Amino acid sequence: WxxxxxxxxxxxxxxxxxxxxxxxxxxxxxxxxxxxxxxxxxxxxxxxxxxxxxxxxxxxxxxxxxxxxxxxxxxxxxxxxxxxxxxxxxxxxxxxxxxxxxxxxxxxxxxxxxxxxxxxxxxxxxxxxxxxxxxxxxxxxxxxxxxxxxxxxxxxxxxxCTDDSCIGNNVEPTVGEAGGEATFTGTFDGFLANSETNTFEFPASAQSWAGVANDNQALYPLSFPSSTTLNFLASSDEPVTVKFTFEYNPYPDVNPTFSTDEVVVNGDCQAYSVDIPAQGTDTFSSYLMFIIERDIPVTVSNVVIGGDAPICTVAPVITSDDTAIITEHSGVDQVVYTAETSAEVTAPITFSLTAESDPALTIDGATGAVTLADNPVYSVKSQYSFGVFVTDGVGNVSETQSVTLSVNDASQSPLNITSSSNAANFTFVSEDCDLSIDSTDSCQAANVNGLTNYQSVFVSESTIVGDEKVVTISYASDDDTTTGLGIKIFFDSSEMTPSGVKDIYTNDNIASPEDDALPDTDDDDGNPETDKYIIAAWASLFGSFPGSNTVNLFTLCFNGTDPDACDVDSGDSGDSGDSGDSVDPVDPVDPVDPVDPVDPVDPVTIAVPTQAADSQHVYVSAGSLSEDGSQLTVTLGYLSDDPTTTGVGFKLQFDSSVITLNDVTMIAGDVIAAGNLNKDGDSLTFGFASLFGSWPGSSDTDLTTIVFDVAAAASGSTMLDIVETSSAAGYTFDGQSQEIIIP
Structure with missing residues (x-):
C-alpha cells in the first residue's frame, strides 16, 4: 500500500x-x-x-x-x-x-x-x-x-493498493466507489468553491459553462457496467439546482459523456440521491458538478457513488458552565460537576476528560458526572482544573471546555454591597469583603482615588462579640449634601444568619435595614455564593444627606444565639427625633365634611381631603372587602397643588392582630421604598423621590394598592394611620387616618 x-x-x-x-x-x-x-x-x-x-x-x-x-x-x-x-x-x-x-x-x-x-x-x-x-x-x-x-x-x-496482492475485506467494491468521496476543488471559468465550508456558487460574472471538477484522482477511471446512485449531503437558504456530469477525459477529449438528472436543494442539511444509469464498458476520468441558478450559494459534501446515503451530523457542544464551587471538608468521592451537551447530538455520546485534567478527577462517560476523589481542603488546594469534551455516536468531537473547580474556604464568607439607587451625578463605589466567620478581621475601604462626586459604602469594622459576628457598614463622600442613596447587603445564609441590626443612622432614613433578609433570586450582585440580601435607604428631599462626609450607616450582627444581644437601636446614630428633612408645620387645614357614606357593606367611608396650599395630602382613596370578608384592599391617593415636587415619604401603620400584609402594588413612579414591611409586621414604609423635581406629574393621583388578610376572628373597627417620614422642601405633609369597619 x-x-x-x-x-x-x-x-x-x-x-x-x-x-x-x-x-x-x-x-x-x-x-x-x-x-x-x-x-x-x-x-x-x-x-x-x-x-x-x-x-x-x-x-x-x-x-x-x-x-x-x-x-x-x-x-x-x-x-x-x-x-x-x-x-x-x-x-x-x-x-x-x-x-x-x-x-x-x-x-x-x-x-x-x-x-x-x-x-x-x-x-x-x-x-x-x-x-x-x-x-x-x-x-x-x-x-x-x-x-x-x-x-x-x-x-x-x-x-x-499498488498491486494485485491487496486483499482488503474480500468484498469486491461497488463500481464507482473505489476512491471514496469526491473532492470538488477544481473550479473553472469563474465558478466559486470554498473547500473549508464545502460551499459553491455560480456567480453572474462566470461563463455559462463554469463548474467545478473532482480532484480526487484515486476515483479514476470510473465505470458503471450496472446502474447505481450518487449520494450527497446539501443545504441552501433558497432553492437551487445541482447536477453532475461524467466525461471520458477532461475537456476537450470528453466523449463519451453523460449527465445525471438535476436535483433541487432547499433548506437545512439533508441527504440527496440521484440515479446513475448503466454505461456499459465506458470509463470516465472527468467528474464535474454544476449549479443551474446564479448567485445562490449551496453547500455540498460527502459526495459518494453507491453505498448508503450519508447522514447529516453536527459536532456536539459542551453547554455546561466553565466554573464550579465546592466547600472544603465536604467529603471524598463526591460529584462536583456534571457535563452537559447540546440536544442535537447523534447518540450514543461519550464524555471524556483531557489528559491534562487533575488526576483526582474522573468522569462518567455516559452521564458526564465528574467525581472528586479528594476530601477538599482549601489550605491544601484552593482549586482543581480539568478539561471536558464529548464524542457523539459518529465520531464528531466537541471543543474542549476548560473548567475551574474552586474550593470554598469554609472559614470565610462573602459580604457584597451594591447600590439600589444613588444621588444624581454621583458615582457609587463599594468594596466587597470576605468575612472571617469566627474571628475579628478587617476589610478595605472603597477605593475612591481620583474620583469626585462619589458615594462609597464599605465594611469599616468586623469583630466578634460573644458568639456574634458584628459588622459595621459605613459611608464616605466628598459631598455631605446629597439627596441620599439606597444599598443592598448580600451574604451567604448557609454560613451567616442575621441575628440583629443596630445603630441605624436615622437622618433621612426611609427604609430601615431589617434582619429578615430577602432572597437573591436574580443573583443581583453577580456572586453565586451569596443568596440573600438586606436593604436600606436614605432620601433627603432638601439635598442634605448625610450632613457629614463620613458616617456609620448601621451595624449588622450574624450568627448570634441571644436574640437580645444585637437589638435594633435606631437612636444611637443621627437624630433620634424628627428626620433631617422635617419642617415647621403650618396651621392645620380646615376640617372637611365627609362625603355621604357608602353602602353599609363597604368597610371604608372615603373622605377626600380639601387641597391646601403648599401641602402634600396622602389618604385612603378606595377600600373594599372580599365577598367572604377574608381580604381587605385599600388604595392610597395623593393630592397637591404642585405636580412637580421632589417626592414624599410616609409610613402606613396598622394593627397586625387584625390585618396582615398580603401584597403591595405600586402605581406611582420614582419609587425608592415600595411598602417595606417592618420587623413587627405592623408598618409599611413608602418613599418617592425625583432628583429632578418632577414627581408625581399629576396633582391628583393614586400611589399604591395594598391587600391585607383579615384575621378570622376580627370584627368591629380598626385604624390605618399615615405618618410622615419626609416631605418636599417647603411643603406641609397631611396624612389622613382612616377607620376600617370589619363586619
Whole structure:
C-alpha cells in the first residue's frame, strides 16, 4: 500500500472525516511535490506471518526531533528506520489495525494514539488505527490525537493498493466507489468553491459553462457496467439546482459523456440521491458538478457513488458552565460537576476528560458526572482544573471546555454591597469583603482615588462579640449634601444568619435595614455564593444627606444565639427625633365634611381631603372587602397643588392582630421604598423621590394598592394611620387616618 497521490491523503481536522485544519487551501498545490518522499513509501502486510514492513525507498518525511534541521525529506533514525521488527493485527469486527514494534507507523511518525509526539523517547510500542474504509484497492485510516495546543483532533491517512496482492475485506467494491468521496476543488471559468465550508456558487460574472471538477484522482477511471446512485449531503437558504456530469477525459477529449438528472436543494442539511444509469464498458476520468441558478450559494459534501446515503451530523457542544464551587471538608468521592451537551447530538455520546485534567478527577462517560476523589481542603488546594469534551455516536468531537473547580474556604464568607439607587451625578463605589466567620478581621475601604462626586459604602469594622459576628457598614463622600442613596447587603445564609441590626443612622432614613433578609433570586450582585440580601435607604428631599462626609450607616450582627444581644437601636446614630428633612408645620387645614357614606357593606367611608396650599395630602382613596370578608384592599391617593415636587415619604401603620400584609402594588413612579414591611409586621414604609423635581406629574393621583388578610376572628373597627417620614422642601405633609369597619 502507498499513500494516495492526493494533497489530502494526509490531513487533520476536528472530527472524523473533517480535514479542515490541514492542509490549508493554499498548500494543496505544493504538498505532493514538496513531500514526494512521503508519497513513495510502501507499506507491506504479510498475512502468512503477520509481519509489517515499511519501505522508505530513498528517504521519507522526518521532523526535527528525528535529526533534521527542519521538517523535510531525509533519512530517519532508529527506531523509525525499520531496524525494529514489526508486526500487525487486523480486527475486522472492531474495525481496527494495530502495528507492533517501536517506530512502526503509517503516514507520519509523530502521530500516535492520543498525541503528537516530539521526542524519539516517546515512541510507543504499538499504534492502533481505526479502519474507516477498506476495499480491495483503498484503505482509509483515522486516529484520534490531542494536538500540542490541547485541541482534540483526528488525523486521516488515505492509501491505495499498488498491486494485485491487496486483499482488503474480500468484498469486491461497488463500481464507482473505489476512491471514496469526491473532492470538488477544481473550479473553472469563474465558478466559486470554498473547500473549508464545502460551499459553491455560480456567480453572474462566470461563463455559462463554469463548474467545478473532482480532484480526487484515486476515483479514476470510473465505470458503471450496472446502474447505481450518487449520494450527497446539501443545504441552501433558497432553492437551487445541482447536477453532475461524467466525461471520458477532461475537456476537450470528453466523449463519451453523460449527465445525471438535476436535483433541487432547499433548506437545512439533508441527504440527496440521484440515479446513475448503466454505461456499459465506458470509463470516465472527468467528474464535474454544476449549479443551474446564479448567485445562490449551496453547500455540498460527502459526495459518494453507491453505498448508503450519508447522514447529516453536527459536532456536539459542551453547554455546561466553565466554573464550579465546592466547600472544603465536604467529603471524598463526591460529584462536583456534571457535563452537559447540546440536544442535537447523534447518540450514543461519550464524555471524556483531557489528559491534562487533575488526576483526582474522573468522569462518567455516559452521564458526564465528574467525581472528586479528594476530601477538599482549601489550605491544601484552593482549586482543581480539568478539561471536558464529548464524542457523539459518529465520531464528531466537541471543543474542549476548560473548567475551574474552586474550593470554598469554609472559614470565610462573602459580604457584597451594591447600590439600589444613588444621588444624581454621583458615582457609587463599594468594596466587597470576605468575612472571617469566627474571628475579628478587617476589610478595605472603597477605593475612591481620583474620583469626585462619589458615594462609597464599605465594611469599616468586623469583630466578634460573644458568639456574634458584628459588622459595621459605613459611608464616605466628598459631598455631605446629597439627596441620599439606597444599598443592598448580600451574604451567604448557609454560613451567616442575621441575628440583629443596630445603630441605624436615622437622618433621612426611609427604609430601615431589617434582619429578615430577602432572597437573591436574580443573583443581583453577580456572586453565586451569596443568596440573600438586606436593604436600606436614605432620601433627603432638601439635598442634605448625610450632613457629614463620613458616617456609620448601621451595624449588622450574624450568627448570634441571644436574640437580645444585637437589638435594633435606631437612636444611637443621627437624630433620634424628627428626620433631617422635617419642617415647621403650618396651621392645620380646615376640617372637611365627609362625603355621604357608602353602602353599609363597604368597610371604608372615603373622605377626600380639601387641597391646601403648599401641602402634600396622602389618604385612603378606595377600600373594599372580599365577598367572604377574608381580604381587605385599600388604595392610597395623593393630592397637591404642585405636580412637580421632589417626592414624599410616609409610613402606613396598622394593627397586625387584625390585618396582615398580603401584597403591595405600586402605581406611582420614582419609587425608592415600595411598602417595606417592618420587623413587627405592623408598618409599611413608602418613599418617592425625583432628583429632578418632577414627581408625581399629576396633582391628583393614586400611589399604591395594598391587600391585607383579615384575621378570622376580627370584627368591629380598626385604624390605618399615615405618618410622615419626609416631605418636599417647603411643603406641609397631611396624612389622613382612616377607620376600617370589619363586619
Amino acid at each position: 502507498q499513500l494516495k497521490q492526493s494533497a489530502t491523503a494526509v490531513a487533520i481536522g476536528p472530527s472524523v472525516g473533517d480535514t479542515s485544519w490541514w492542509p490549508t487551501l493554499d498548500e494543496l498545490d505544493t504538498i505532493i511535490d514538496e513531500r514526494s518522499c512521503l508519497f513513495d513509501d510502501v507499506y507491506s502486510f504479510d498475512s502468512m506471518d503477520n509481519s509489517f514492513v515499511k519501505d522508505i525507498q530513498d528517504g521519507t518525511w522526518i521532523d526535527p526531533w528525528q535529526g533534521a534541521d527542519a521538517a523535510s525529506c531525509g533519512s530517519p533514525v532508529a527506531p523509525y528506520d525499520g531496524s525494529v521488527p514489526s508486526s500487525y493485527s487486523y480486527d475486522a469486527d472492531a474495525g481496527t489495525l494495530t502495528l507492533y514494534g517501536k517506530g512502526a507507523h503509517i503516514g507520519l511518525g509523530m502521530v500516535v494514539n492520543g498525541a503528537q509526539i516530539g521526542d524519539i523517547a516517546d515512541a510507543p510500542d504499538s499504534i492502533t488505527y481505526q479502519v474507516t474504509e477498506l476495499t480491495n484497492s483503498t484503505m482509509t485510516l483515522d486516529i484520534a490525537v490531542v494536538t500540542p495546543t490541547n485541541d482534540n483532533g483526528f488525523w486521516r491517512f488515505n492509501l491505495v
